[in-house]
Amino acid sequence: MTWRPPNRTRHELPATHHPSREEAARALLFQPIRVGACLLEERTWVPAMVPWRATEDGFVTRENLEWYARFAEGQPGAIVVEATGVRDIPSGPLLRIGHDRFLPGLRDLVAAVRRAGGGRTRLFIQIIDFLAVKRRPDPAKFFARFLDITERHRRALALATEDESWTGADDARVRQFLAASPGGLIERVLDERELESLRKGYRERVTDTHLAHIAELPGVLPAIFAGAARRAREAGFDGVELHYAHAYTMASFLSALNDRADGYGGSRENRVRLPLEVYAAVRASVGDDYTVGVRFLGDEVIEGGSRLEDAIYFGREFARAGFDYLSLSKGGKFEDAEQPKVGHAVYPYTGESGYECMPTALSDARGPFGRSVPLAAAVKRAVNDDGDATPVVTTGGICTFDQAEEILRRGEADIVGAARQSLADPDWFLKVRTGRGAQVRRCTYTNYCEALDQAHKQVTCKLWDRARLDEPGVALSADGRRRLLPPKWERQNDER
Ligand SMILES: Cc1cc2nc3c(=O)[nH]c(=O)nc-3n(C[C@H](O)[C@H](O)[C@H](O)COP(=O)(O)O)c2cc1C
Ligand code: SF4
Secondary structure (H helix, E strand, O other), X not given: OOOOOOOOEEOOOOOOOXXXXXXXXXXXXXXXXXXXXXXXXXXXXXXXXXOOOXXXXXXXXXXXXXXXXHHHHOOOOEEEEEEEEOOOOOOOOOOEOOOHHHHHHHHHHHHHHHHHOOOOOEEEEEEEOOOOEOOOOOHHHHHHHHOOOOHHHHHHHHHHHOOHHHHHOOHHHXXXXXXXXXXXXXXXXXXXXXXXXXXXXXXXXXXXXXXXXXXXXXXXXXXXXXXXXXXXXXXXXXXXXXXXXXXXXXXXXHOOOOOOOOOOOOOHHHHOHHHHHHHHHHHHHHOOOOEEEEEEEOOOOOOOOOOHHHHHHHHHHHHHHOOOEEEEEOOOOOOOOOOOOOOXXXXXXXXXXXXXXXXXXXXXXXXXXXXXXXXXXHHHHHHHHOOOOOOEEEOOOOOOHHHHHHHHHOOOOOEEEOOHXXXXXXXXXXXXXXXXXXXXXXXXXXXXXXXXXXXXXXXXXXXXXXXXXXXXOOOEOOOOOOEOOOOOOOOOHHHO
């Protein structure tokens, strides 16, 4: 089950007018903008989206090349390549950039985008670190193998059962008894983290400083990110985006839930310390003439988490430090995620915070469209008030020319991102720019694509993945039932 807003109603897609080619040419949306060392031809942006197309060991595949080339055909101002792992460790079919052996594939990716976009689209890559998340265990296995039995469990059992003999019981007896016990008793014996491991699967946190590799994160991450960023530059990307958003390591350092006592948690100043140290190392490794951006949260949308005031503070610090753009996202946390099925891992887009990250048409009174714009606008205002002109990217339920143009005109953001609308129709920017807005295939915001992401299946869109399956040479998903790319846009003669 996924969280749904109370009192929800289905929202109609926002109406829009379709500008003529001449009107589009004058529109703010299609004016160039400088982003650090590079110039975007227009203010349209495809934010990072994991399509589940890498090899099991993180290499670029032909499907990856075709995926990004297809987005480039729509010639947006910029595309950000999916979250790509900075470490040299196995992490399933997610792209990786933690070693030079990944360079040839990444170079091919850059070349594919340059070719397909006619050189008009700038290409950034989002780089990410994440901690261990284990699948929800079968309870029998959890009690037999995963749970560390300690004196605390024995004492709690003695208390709960009013039977002192538990204090001297051997591990096997404790394990067997717990495995056969009702939930109420288990709740009295296991602590909160153990219960979470049983019910949702074990999940590391940046606050687990009793674990050496977690305590050491501030010592090791700057160099790891710097190495990844250096490779991004060597591969030919126009810039690198540090992933400080959602449920992952760097966002967890920024989180108000981070109470590390080593100078990297607690106050905002301490929570932003490592993100700034990582930035400094990245900057030193790529130089000043390279675009380095950041994606972070305008609001974590979890109890006790960071709110807009934190985001404003972080945004100002990031701009002052020298980041070339600030891309705002919202939510997407583990803390409020739904319980996964046994054998599945918890997915950070199933709770309320996940809803806020990718809101659907079934929404509360505010609706999903442009829902996160006020967060970006508040960060932008504060950054600009400091005298920094760092471009701000806003994303979330933006799918029409009118919406995008209004956001820019009102000065709420400098660049407009659209993830799902671009997946529904990667040509939509080009269609609007060339006076063909009426031909845009419009995203319905029902999150079929997100469900595929959750199931770690190749991401496609329901609006096109069953269309023209008999086309010669059409690439199909692993189950053979869906096409992996939208059909080509068939332009009419008058458009040439
Ligand atoms: C399939 C899918 C994969 C995504 N993967 C990423 C990701 O790798 N990194 C990231 O920062 N956001 C990711 N997102 C979030 C989007 O970048 C975007 O913020 C979100 O979908 C809301 O924008 P939209 O309403 O335009 O879709 C993903 C979204 C989708 C639908
Ligand atoms: S699957 Fe649904 S939500 Fe996802 S891009 Fe397509 S229409 Fe939009």
